[in-house]
Amino acid sequence: MYTIPKTSTTDMEVTSIRLEKELKDRLKKLANNKGYQALIRDILWTYVQQKSGDYQPQLSNSDIRASLPATAQQEERCVLTGKVIRPSEGMLLGLTNNGDMVPLSIDSLED
Structure with a gap:
């Protein structure tokens, strides 16, 4: 997940x-000791980065446990390279070490 430099709450x-309430409770559970407001900020920053085209990948090849071939149904962005994956284009779905499925461009796992 995208992380910005620490900013003082002031x-x-x-x-x-x-x-x-259910969403807030789930966010609190996911945040653990980090605090759900910081988690919400991280989620929002990641979204802004992805949508603005300034996305900076935060994962590496070693974070991907497995991959499956797929076809993009909408525009995606490869989490390793930042490359745009267009609708109907071949792609991979990568399973991360923490169990998330993420979009990968076809050539992103090549060394």
Whole structure:
């Protein structure tokens, strides 16, 4: 997941967002000791990076346990190279060490 340099909370703007109780509880569980607000910031930064084209991959080949051939149904971005994968283009789905399925370009696992 994308991580920005640590910013003091006093330098952040306060905002309010309404979340379903179940979503907030799940975020808290996923965050462990990190805090769910920091997790939400990481999720939002990752989204912004992916959508803005400034995506900086945070995984390496060693983070991928297995891969399966697939076809993109919508535009994706390879988590290893940042390369755009267009709809109907061949791709791989990579299983990460923590159990996530991530998009990979066909040539991204080659050395």
